[in-house]
Amino acid sequence: MALSFFWPGAVTPELTSEQLYSRYQQYGDTNALEQLIALHGNALYHFLLRQSDRTLAEDISQQCWLKLVSSHACFAGQSNFKTWLFTLARHSLIDELRRLNRWQWQELGDDTACAPFSPEEVLAISQQRLQFGELMMLLPFTQREALMLQLEGFSLQEICQITAQGSETVKSRLRYARQFLQQHSNRAQQE
Amino acid sequence: MQTPEQFEQELKQRYQHDKALHPLPAHIRDTVLRHAAAKQARHFAFNWRNLQLALACAALSVLGYLMVSSPAQQTPLYYQVTVLHDEGFNETQQHSVSEQKPQHAKADRYQQYLASNQHSEALHHQVGLLRRQQQQWSITVCNDLFLTITPQLMDKLDIPGQVHMRLEQPQWVEFIRNRQGQLVAIQPATEALICPHS
Numbered sequence: 001m002a003l004s005f006f007w008p009g010a011v012t013p014e015l016t017s018e019q020l021y022s023r024y025q026q027y028g029d030t031n032a033l034e035q036l037i038a039l040h041g042n043a044l045y046h047f048l049l050r051q052s053d054r055t056l057a058e059d060i061s062q063q064c065w066l067k068l069v070s071s072h073a074c075f076a077g078q079s080n081f082k083t084w085l086f087t088l089a090r091h092s093l094i095d096e097l098r099r100l101n102r103w104q105w106q107e108l109g110d111d112t113a114c115a116p117f118s119p120e121e122v123l124a125i126s127q128q129r130l131q132f133g134e135l136m137m138l139l140p141f142t143q144r145e146a147l148m149l150q151l152e153g154f155s156l157q158e159i160c161q162i163t164a165q166g167s168e169t170v171k172s173r174l175r176y177a178r179q180f181l182q183q184h185s186n187r188a189q190q191e
Numbered sequence: 192m193q194t195p196e197q198f199e200q201e202l203k204q205r206y207q208h209d210k211a212l213h214p215l216p217a218h219i220r221d222t223v224l225r226h227a228a229a230k231q232a233r234h235f236a237f238n239w240r241n242l243q244l245a246l247a248c249a250a251l252s253v254l255g256y257l258m259v260s261s262p263a264q265q266t267p268l269y270y271q272v273t274v275l276h277d278e279g280f281n282e283t284q285q286h287s288v289s290e291q292k293p294q295h296a297k298a299d300r301y302q303q304y305l306a307s308n309q310h311s312e313a314l315h316h317q318v319g320l321l322r323r324q325q326q327q328w329s330i331t332v333c334n335d336l337f338l339t340i341t342p343q344l345m346d347k348l349d350i351p352g353q354v355h356m357r358l359e360q361p362q363w364v365e366f367i368r369n370r371q372g373q374l375v376a377i378q379p380a381t382e383a384l385i386c387p388h389s
Contacts, residue, residue: 028234037224041219041220
């Protein structure tokens with residue numbers, strides 16, 4: 001650390017995301033920022049891509065990182081950096097979807113109460129060889145985001161924090177999402 | 192038929208594979224880093240401007256202090272004595288200080304006067320009556336000497352507190368002059384002067 005005070009470029013690889021963020025905010029160390037982007041840039045972009053489309057994912061990704069650069073969004077340390085970054089990105093995405101009138105309010109309804117497709121529909125879908133992205137797009141927005149976040153490694157508590165939902169709601173969303181995907185997978189194997 | 196564990200394993204693999212196929216576009220990363228570098232440069236420039244401003248203010252303050260304080264300390268004051276002849280007194284002297292250099296002829300005349308005065312040594316310590324007269328001070332030594340002192344010169348003289356306390360009233364003082372006849376101090380007289388003709 002003493003060395004890096006005199007030579008800000010001397011960022012050691014074992015620094016956590018929180019330490020890297022702190023280094024960037026305190027010293028304007030762009031190497032620390034570069035490492036943060038390398039650590040979380042792909043995951044964030046992928047999450048946004050599966051929740052919207054390529055153009056929007058690119059826009060929101062850039063917006064989030066630029067907010068961080070301009071200090072308009074400030075990580076205060078209440079959660080870990082990655083959780084904070086994904087929360088910021090999710091808010092930005094929903095704001096943008098609302099602005100574009102692409103936000104489907106019914107998706108915020110109790111979509112956990114039932115599976116998104118009937119067995120017949122699942123059978124029809126299973127007959128197609130769907131890519132992962134295409135398959136994910138068959139899930140409702142909220143189920144998809146919960147599953148994507150869990151696959152990215154976030155804990156149940158962190159998913160609740162990012163999505164601003166209670167743990168039971170998130171658990172139900174995850175259960176229904178998996179149920180649908182497993183049905184699809186089993187049907188596809190039977191074919 | 193997949194087991195839940197097999198399904199979970201496959202799901203994770205497909206997720207990682209899909210993520211690897213869709214990395215963050217390089218142009219976004221480059222744009223963000225370019226903004227960060229520009230912000231850093233602006234921040235540095237801002238700090239440098241602030242430093243320059245602070246240094247300029249400090250320099251101006253020092254300069255201002257020197258300009259304000261120096262004249263009083265550095266401008267020399269010239270002691271001037273003008274000898275006059277008055278009908279009421281044998282001799283009248285006007286003692287003052289001025290920022291203007293006295294004329295040589297005038298100063299020389301006074302020095303000649305001092306040299307010609309055979310009792311010049313006796314003039315170093317004299318007793319007289321100190322009075323305040325409107326804008327100036329005066330010391331009277333019987334009918335022999337009437338000496339006026341400007342307030343500016345009074346401020347420069349070594350005057351003890353007990354004389355200061357009674358300055359508004361006439362008081363007997365001993366005034367001390369140097370070899371050039373210049374007043375250097377005024378102190379309380381131990382006794383009043385008895386004038387032969389008064």
